Amino acid sequence: MASDHARRESFLTHLSGCESTLRAFIAGALAATHERADFFQEVVLILWRRYDDFDAARPFLPWAMGVAVRRMKEEYRRVQRRPGLLPAEQLERLANELTAAEERQPAAAEEAALAECLAALPESSARLVQRRYYERAGIETLSAETGQSTVAIYQTLSRLRRALADCIRRRLRSEDGIQLRAGSPGHLPAAHEH
Amino acid sequence: MNTDPDFHPLTAAWLDGTATPPEQQLLGEILHTPIMMSDYAALCHTETLLRQHSRPAAQRREALAQLLAAPPWPWRMLRFCRRPAVRWSAAAAVAAALLTWTLWPADSSGPSSVVVKPKPSPRLMPAASPARDLPGDATAVLPPADKSVEPWLRNYYVRPIPLSGELAASVRALAAEIKMSNGQPLAVDPQTNGDAPVYLKTSAALPAWTVLEILALQSGAEAVVSGKQVVFRNAKKPLPLDGRLHEDQPRSVLMAALGNWSAQGFDDEWEAAGFLAKETIGSPLKFWPNGDEIITFNGTSRAVWALGKICRASPRAPQRLQWSANVLKLPHGLFEKALAENCPGRMSTANGLFLSDTEHQMLLRALSMQQGVDLMTLPIPVSDSGTRVKWTSNPEGLERTQDELSAVLEGTIDSSGSLDVIVALKMEKWNESTRGWSTQDLTCQVMIQPGQTIVLGGLVREPGMESVHLISAQIIDTTGPPKPDPPKESAREELPYAIPVVDKPGMVQSPYAPEKGFIDVEGFKRGTRVECPYSGKHFRVP
Numbered sequence: 001m002a003s004d005h006a007r008r009e010s011f012l013t014h015l016s017g018c019e020s021t022l023r024a025f026i027a028g029a030l031a032a033t034h035e036r037a038d039f040f041q042e043v044v045l046i047l048w049r050r051y052d053d054f055d056a057a058r059p060f061l062p063w064a065m066g067v068a069v070r071r072m073k074e075e076y077r078r079v080q081r082r083p084g085l086l087p088a089e090q091l092e093r094l095a096n097e098l099t100a101a102e103e104r105q106p107a108a109a110e111e112a113a114l115a116e117c118l119a120a121l122p123e124s125s126a127r128l129v130q131r132r133y134y135e136r137a138g139i140e141t142l143s144a145e146t147g148q149s150t151v152a153i154y155q156t157l158s159r160l161r162r163a164l165a166d167c168i169r170r171r172l173r174s175e176d177g178i179q180l181r182a183g184s185p186g187h188l189p190a191a192h193e194h
Numbered sequence: 195m196n197t198d199p200d201f202h203p204l205t206a207a208w209l210d211g212t213a214t215p216p217e218q219q220l221l222g223e224i225l226h227t228p229i230m231m232s233d234y235a236a237l238c239h240t241e242t243l244l245r246q247h248s249r250p251a252a253q254r255r256e257a258l259a260q261l262l263a264a265p266p267w268p269w270r271m272l273r274f275c276r277r278p279a280v281r282w283s284a285a286a287a288v289a290a291a292l293l294t295w296t297l298w299p300a301d302s303s304g305p306s307s308v309v310v311k312p313k314p315s316p317r318l319m320p321a322a323s324p325a326r327d328l329p330g331d332a333t334a335v336l337p338p339a340d341k342s343v344e345p346w347l348r349n350y351y352v353r354p355i356p357l358s359g360e361l362a363a364s365v366r367a368l369a370a371e372i373k374m375s376n377g378q379p380l381a382v383d384p385q386t387n388g389d390a391p392v393y394l395k396t397s398a399a400l401p402a403w404t405v406l407e408i409l410a411l412q413s414g415a416e417a418v419v420s421g422k423q424v425v426f427r428n429a430k431k432p433l434p435l436d437g438r439l440h441e442d443q444p445r446s447v448l449m450a451a452l453g454n455w456s457a458q459g460f461d462d463e464w465e466a467a468g469f470l471a472k473e474t475i476g477s478p479l480k481f482w483p484n485g486d487e488i489i490t491f492n493g494t495s496r497a498v499w500a501l502g503k504i505c506r507a508s509p510r511a512p513q514r515l516q517w518s519a520n521v522l523k524l525p526h527g528l529f530e531k532a533l534a535e536n537c538p539g540r541m542s543t544a545n546g547l548f549l550s551d552t553e554h555q556m557l558l559r560a561l562s563m564q565q566g567v568d569l570m571t572l573p574i575p576v577s578d579s580g581t582r583v584k585w586t587s588n589p590e591g592l593e594r595t596q597d598e599l600s601a602v603l604e605g606t607i608d609s610s611g612s613l614d615v616i617v618a619l620k621m622e623k624w625n626e627s628t629r630g631w632s633t634q635d636l637t638c639q640v641m642i643q644p645g646q647t648i649v650l651g652g653l654v655r656e657p658g659m660e661s662v663h664l665i666s667a668q669i670i671d672t673t674g675p676p677k678p679d680p681p682k683e684s685a686r687e688e689l690p691y692a693i694p695v696v697d698k699p700g701m702v703q704s705p706y707a708p709e710k711g712f713i714d715v716e717g718f719k720r721g722t723r724v725e726c727p728y729s730g731k732h733f734r735v736p
Contacts, residue, residue: 008262016255020242028238031218033211044261077606077616084215087222090231097235107243114243134248139210151430158206165233165240 011051014060015044020107021061021098022068028094029072031084039075043068061102065095105172117167125160132157198224199437200495205234207431209241216411216499217431223441356395357405358476361387361413364394365406365426372402381423388413388428390435390496393476396451396504404507408500412475437495442488443505451504467491475500515605515613515667516576517583518647518691522561522662523568529561529651529662536560547649548640554647554664555696562693562708571690571705577605598622605667613642617665619650644669689723691736706731 015022022043026036047064054063069091076088086094118126131137131145143150204221207213213221225231246254357364362384372380380402392412394405403417406424410417414432418425443451452470464481467489471479477497484490491498522529537553549557561567577583586600602618618637625632636650647666692702692715700716706729718724718735725732 008259011262012255012258015258016251019254019258020239020246023246024235024239024242027209027242028234031208031211031213041261044258048262077604084218086225090222090225093225093231094235094238097231098239101235101239110239111243111247114240114247118247129244133244154206154210154212157210158202161206161209161237161240161244162202164244165236168240168243169236 007051010056011048014054015047015064017107018061018064018102020110021102022064025065025068025095025098026072028098029086029091035084039072043071046071059103062099065099069095109172110168113168113171114164116171117164120167121160125156128153128156129160198230199434200224200439201230201233203431205237209237212430214416214429214431216407216433220433220439220495220499224439357409358393358395359391361392361409361415361426364392364409365424368402368405368409369424382426383420383423384426386413386415386426386428388415388426389432390414391476394474394500395476396474400504400507404503408475408503411503412496412500414496433495433499435494435496438492439495439498440490440492441498441502442484442490443502445487445489447505448489448491451501471497471501474504514576514578515607515669517574517603517605518664518666518668519572519574519585519601519603520558520664521570521572521599522664523570523659524561524564524662525566526658526660528564528567529660532557532560532564548642549647549649549664551645551647551666552696554666555694558664558693559696559703559708562703569705569708571693572601574601574603577603601663601665603665603667607669613644613667613669615640615642615648615665615667617648617650617663619663621661642667689732689734691734692724694736702736704728705733 023036023040026039026043030036030039043064046067050067054060072085072091073088076085076091118129121129128142128146131142137145139150139153142148142153146153148156200220201224204213204217204224207217208221225234249257357368365382365384369380369382388410390413392409394408394412400408406417409415410426410429411433414429414435415426416429418427448467452467452474464483467481468478471477471481471491471493475497477494477500479491479493479497479501481489481491491501533547536556537549558569562569572585574583574585582602582604584600584602586598598621600620602616604616606614616637616639619635621634622631623634624630638648638650640648642648645666645668647664650663650665651660690705692705692713693708695701695703695712698712700714701712702715704710704713704726706726710728713727715722715724715735720735722735723732724735
């Protein structure tokens with residue numbers, strides 16, 4: 001039916017706009033990487049089932065985030081202080097922080113800023129990001145390819161993530177008219193740094 | 195700016211999925227300042243953006259559409275099977291099948307005649323223990339520290355002997371003290387001595403697994419269960435030897451963990467606490483008050499984490515709940531009238547209706563004197579914080595009464611002492627016209643203060659009558675041992691408690707004949723079994 005199709009399209013439009021924020025919340029809340037996709041799927045299905053309850057006059061993300069937080073708290077309660085789950089009191093803070101960040105800067109702006117930051121990466125770092133995130137190479141594989149230990153690979157990826165997060169933040173502030181220090185965002189680490 | 199040295203390693207381990215349980219817990223604890231949470235959120239978002247960056251928006255949207263279309267069935271099946279309702283249904287089906295197999299006459303053939311037993315008079319059944327009631331969730335009665343441990347190691351608790359020096363020698367000495375179900379000592383395989391000596395000397399009775407975890411943590415090792423033995427090996431990411439941490443704990447919990455220092459209130463109280471900490475975990479810590487009841491301590495990551503673990507384990511103060519549940523069956527409108535008369539100003543709100551302890555008792559007293567009111571006091575056992583307890587009017591399930599009521603209660607004590615309570619009521623009623631059972635369910639989740647009463651109405655029993663449930667919970671065992679001996683608990687005969695009389699200490703009303711008058715129980719200890727002078731039946735002193 002046309003109305004069903006329109007409802008579905010509307011939902012997908014809303015969801016696409018905040019997918020990365022919802023996924024970020026789940027990544028921050030759940031320690032086990034293999035559970036995150038399952039949980040995201042479950043939250044999406046709940047949102048879809050309850051989409052009629054959503055007030056279209058209001059922003060979608062806070063509603064969706066509220067549902068995700070409640071579901072996460074249910075999980076916390078169900079498994080009795082479930083290991084691998086951020087404490088219940090922190091879940092709401094994380095959700096609020098991500099929602100506020102999204103309200104300040106939409107995900108599209110952050111993606112654009114990320115693209116610029118990635119372009120500024122040294123070649124070795126860009127290659128590592130490419131292999132890890134785009135080609136889904138495992139840590140063991142990267143270790144074998146680069147001759148570095150898995151611990152060193154984890155550390156390098158961690159440093160890259162921090163540098164990129166800082167870079168995105170600076171770029172977005174810059175777009176907001178905040179004056180940058182000279183040289184930023186050029187201090188992105190190369191993959192061989194220790 | 196976020197300067198905590200542990201923040202970035204812990205966040206990276208979490209996002210990469212390599213964080214160990216202690217690291218996961220530590221991360222949850224250090225995210226206490228807005229700037230840390232802001233940094234954490236930014237890193238989570240960056241990780242997500244990186245993972246999504248390689249796929250164009252249209253492709254991502256298509257993937258979301260596919261999620262809506264058909265989730266993979268194994269995932270759904272797994273989720274479905276994990277549901278408590280499914281577990282309960284499966285257990286009920288198995289029980290019913292066994293019952294049928296046991297009771298069905300061997301020579302029965304053709305249509306069997308249905309024997310309708312006369313409706314029994316309402317009676318209270320002994321309440322079952324939580325462990326017996328929740329076969330699918332036996333871990334609910336275990337201390338949190340042991341929930342991650344395999345069952346064969348869960349139930350063995352030790353009063354640790356002083357342990358110091360090399361990890362391998364200490365755990366071997368400890369293992370000799372932990373007896374398995376077959377009487378044999380715990381099998382351990384210490385493959386490492388770690389990077390630092392261990393030290394543990396506490397009079398607190400800790401779960402065996404907690405002691406092993408503390409020793410592993412102090413030495414930069416990790417303890418894992420492999421087969422039927424505990425293996426100690428070098429941790430992939432040990433807590434740094436020189437890292438600094440601080441942690442808050444309630445004074446009572448900390449005192450229990452450190453052996454109740456006697457210098458409370460003196461100028462040198464915090465020096466004494468530091469000395470006791472060094473005696474307990476072999477490393478000095480600095481203590482200072484953070485409000486009236488909270489104490490902050492600071493020291494190396496491993497020392498703070500070790501003491502925190504002791505605090506979070508068995509010396510934990512009062513985490514048990516005493517439930518009280520009264521079911522009133524009464525004519526429509528009578529409860530509202532009594533409420534208006536005895537608790538003026540109390541109205542049902544969107545969040546429900548809550549009564550103070552005094553209001554609860556006044557209301558019960560007033561209603562018990564009214565004609566046509568049937569009051570049942572349900573003997574619900576105590577429960578641990580965060581665990582479920584179930585009561586049913588027909589625990590054996592052999593002879594179904596015409597009305598059956600069951601309740602699942604769960605209360606969690608939060609850090610401020612409030613109670614997050616979940617109540618799930620289920621009433622099954624025999625419907626003569628359909629010759630079948632009709633079911634009414636009522637579930638609510640509310641936050642109350644200890645002693646407050648939740649009023650739940652809405653379950654209709656018969657035309658013109660309604661059923662109102664008054665449920666309250668009190669925190670108990672504030673100074674006693676953390677858990678009573680389970681066999682004693684279950685062996686004790688379950689009897690209803692008498693109804694206390696408001697403003698008359700030492701006076702109660704009989705749960706069997708509340709309309710007969712007051713009974714003097716002054717001088718009897720709480721829980722004492724006494725005989726009702728009116729009915730001759732036994733009840734306990736509240």
